[in-house]
Amino acid sequence: MRRFLPDSIVDWLMVIVVTGICASQLATTLFHNINRNEAITALEDVRAAERIASIVAFLENTAPILRRGVATAISRSSLYVTTSNHSAVPDTKAPDRRCARLRDVVKARLVDIHWRQVRVNYAPQPADQDHWFRRLWPGLWGSDQDRTSQILDRQSNERRFRVAIQLLDDTWLNFDVAAVSSLPIASWDLILSILATLAVAIALCLFPVYRLTRPLARLTKAAETMGRGNLDTPLPETGSVEVRRAAHAFNEMQARIRRLVDGRTQMIAAISHDLRTPITRLRLRAEFVDDPEAQQRMLSDLDEMEAMIRSTLAFAREDSDREAPVQFDLAQLLGEMTFDLPDVTLLPVPPGDYQMLGRPLALRRCFGNLIDNAIKYGQRAEISLTPRPTAIMVTIDDFGPGIPPDQRDLVFRPFYRVEASRNRNSGGTGLGLAIVQSIVLTHGGEINLGDRPGGGLRVTLRLPR
Structure with a gap:
């Protein structure tokens, strides 16, 4: 009904x-x-x-x-x-x-x-x-x-x-x-007069209705844009009193979120930067340790700490990135990234339009993380592209053990790792997929994890044009 x-x-x-x-x-x-x-x-x-x-x-x-x-x-x-x-x-x-x-x-x-x-x-x-x-x-x-x-x-x-x-x-x-x-x-005269009255009333109502609902459409678009990470564009406070109040409240909420994100990013960057100095001192002191085995364990721990700091800085940099969107060819970008990688296969690209509006450097980090994970945990990677009228589909397959279904949503959380197959010994910090998801959502896209036919993990990205 x-x-x-x-x-x-x-x-x-x-x-x-x-x-x-x-x-x-x-x-x-x-x-x-x-x-x-x-x-x-x-x-x-x-x-x-x-x-x-x-x-x-x-x-x-x-x-x-x-x-x-x-x-x-x-x-x-x-x-x-x-x-x-x-x-x-x-x-x-x-x-x-x-x-x-x-x-x-x-x-x-x-x-x-x-x-x-x-x-x-x-x-x-x-x-x-x-x-x-x-x-x-x-x-x-x-x-x-x-x-x-x-x-x-x-x-x-x-x-x-x-x-x-x-x-x-x-x-x-x-x-x-x-x-x-x-x-x-x-009579026909009465029926025609009613129809004419309806037509005139609808015509007279269309313009004010459009004027009333246009600010709501702008508010919806602004909310969708903010959900993709754009916190810098205020919403025009025009329209009726109720719509102006809603726009004003939306702008204040957006400003508060922007301040919270900036504060968090600055805090993470400051902490990560300040940790580099004591780690360097510890590395120098470790060089004077006489026991080679203890020295190697200390250096390994320091290497892991530096890797975590680098990942944390990359995650914070992604939140604060102000790269301007440009028009580019996604198939060409992936071709350049995989040209000299022996363990990565870019399947033949079907004919079609692969132009999209986005942030090429951010997408390079996104695909780089996914390719590194596929090689690290699945030996090699296969990439395929499929053009759609409003989006471009990218599929990345690896040949590893995959990820259990009950943990596929959890791996996008910062610092979460699947201990069974992606443990600390592999060098992972649990921020790679969090950065990938942040970049994909900023572009208004979707990312899904699934099983590859024959075994392995399949990562499917949908990137709007």
Whole structure:
């Protein structure tokens, strides 16, 4: 059900506008037609009563022998008149307010005539009555002649009054009068006017809706950019009051994060730099140790400490790097990196476009770390590229033991190492994949670890263009 619902503010506003206009037009049309029908039916009943009163006055003063012929001559489809010795309407109370109103108006118009009785009721409904929809919407189909014919036939299809009036000589005049009980609710003109109103309302709403939602789109784009490591571009504080407040809060949050990142980077760089001096002193002192085995263990520990410091500085440098993005060919970059590496195979590159906007030096560090890991833990590496319309896929396979599935998310954490296959003796510090992930996320890409068919680790990178 949710897939049929609108998914954006613009879509919801359009649904609200269209629904509101349709509901308003429907309610207005309904109430208007109710009042209109009431007024028109009352007016038609008064006109029918006046016609009946006029005919009664005329036939009252007509010779009895001529009344039948005169009644036949003045009868029409909307009003039939017959003379009889008895009433065609039973002597009962008027069934509803309309019949009572017609009776009272006839009596009022016959105030100067010496009448005896006036009876009003409804005539039996015709057996071939049209469907209610065709009677309420008679003009929605057919040609002009058909619609005209339907209007003229309405009087014979609608409910009719039966009126009986007694004259002075006890003769009864029986009337069959058309009673308009339902008028057309809709027509093509009304439908077209509603559609035109909808079109104008939507057109007038599009511009303000666009003005309201454009700052939200900028806020979304700024949040995505900040997630990729761009903390230097403030968001314009424009738009409505609520949007300006959100933009201002976003800029303050971005500034705080920038200060935290800079402080952390400076602290790591300072600590790593300061550690170099005591390590150098320790290395000099180790040269004077007489025991060769103890001297070798001390030098190995110092080498490991220097490797950790270098990795830490590289990790901090990656966070603070301000390399400007440029347009370059990713296939050419990988070709240059792997040209003179004997343990790395760059598979034939399929034809396609490998241009992308990014930071070439950072990507060199990224691919360099992945290639070093593949050679160190998997003997050799195979690299393949696949162009996509919006991204470039890079796959790096090695032929080592791989990484257990339950640790594939953990290896991206700083200083985390898989002890079973990537231990301290191999020289790893646990920052290589953390740097790789930081570079990939800065480019808005994705990195996934999986199993290579036949054994080994497969690293898949998706780099947006």
